[in-house]
């Protein structure tokens with residue numbers, strides 16, 4: 436009785452799993468790219484802005500950083516639904532995850548911009564460079580190098596955090612595996628597989644980050 | 654010609670320059686000596702429009718440095734500056750350090766900019782270091798790179814702010830030799846320096862800076878060998894012993 440209701444994991448599920456993997460990669464990439472670009476702009480503004488602007492911006496960013504992502508996802512998708520503009524879970528998830536990423540990235544980049552000593556910029560100006568030329572050719576490249584390991588750390592945690600977007604119905608890896616689990620009743624195999632995926636993606640990257648950090652310390 | 658006319662400069666309530674007047678003619682080497690904190694660096698920064706001034710005028714080849722309509726980025730192309738701290742760009746090779754500004758500021762082609770940079774690097778004795786990263790070089794080499802980097806812009810004037818002060822003693826000589834070479838090339842230079850013997854040797858004029866004004870200015874035979882003002886005598890007896 437009911438034994439036919441559950442069907443074991445089989446090769447025919449691989450397409451479904453692959454969809455989950457790709458969707459996880461997809462939304463992570465969107466959040467990392469958008470979050471990095473926005474974070475660069477906000478980080479630069481924070482490094483350059485006066486105190487009042489910084490207090491205001493800092494407050495907003497603190498909220499984004501301290502409210503748990505899962506709550507931000509649910510709040511945002513509920514609000515969007517309530518005002519009558521329900522969005523695709525991918526779009527909703529991308530917006531929230533990107534802003535969340537931006538909040539962390541902006542602090543990373545701010546630190547990078549501030550690590551470039553004023554005298555380096557004066558040296559550039561004394562060669563006739565304009566303000567923006569010193570930003571593009573001196574502050575950005577030097578600052579970015581300095582914060583690369585921290586940037587990578589944030590990017591890695593975004594890949595892991597993207598699993599939370601499953602709560603608003605996005606078919607990323609965790610949600611596909613939950614569906615597979617309820618069908619196959621093989622939670623152990625599936626969750627170990629999913630865990631392995633995150634590990635295989637994250638671990639080499641974090642090793643690479645450590646390698647870069649060590650190389651720069653010399 | 655650089656004309657400095659009654660320049661006053663304050664940082665907040667601290668008046669650092671209290672009416673500085675001095676002319677630097679084409680081809681001249683002028684050394685500026687004086688106690689630390691007397692405003693020597695500030696004066697160079699004002700000439701280069703890195704700092705603004707509150708009163709007076711600085712005129713470089715008929716251009717009023719701090720006038721409203723002056724294109725200061727453009728003006729700085731005429732004025733090379735080298736600092737106590739060499740400020741090499743750490744993410745660029747030696748050759749890239751020296752060719753960056755010619756390329757992006759003067760809009761030379763990459764080939765022209767590199768050629769120019771190579772010529773200046775050879776000139777300061779870094780011909781074998783093109784592909785090296787500056788952080789792997791000695792302070793003396795980095796300071797010579799800073800000089801070449803400034804020269805690659807083909808400036809009409811060079812401003813040197815205690816360019817040997819941060820160097821290990823054994824590296825001072827190679828940088829001073831580079832400055833001598835520039836003087837022999839006919840470069841117009843203002844050198845803020847603590848190297849009194851060097852100032853005496855290379856300068857056409859020496860200016861002694863004291864409490865925000867030029868206390869004494871004249872040929873080295875006067876200011877260094879036979880100072881007329883008491884403050885100059887005091888300063889020299891302190892640094893020479």
Ligand SMILES: Nc1ncnc2c1ncn2[C@@H]1O[C@H](COP(=O)(O)OP(=O)(O)O)[C@@H](O)[C@H]1O
Pocket residue numbers: 664667669687688689690691692693694695696
């Ligand atoms: N950016 C600045 N802000 C405030 N004070 C400054 C600044 N730059 C220099 N000063 C002050 O101006 C005075 C002269 O400095 P400086 O020109 O560096 O002297 P010097 O080069 O002769 O040693 C010092 O008292 C210094 O503290």
Ligand SMILES: [Mg+2]
Pocket residue numbers: 693694695814815
């Ligand atoms: Mg100084």
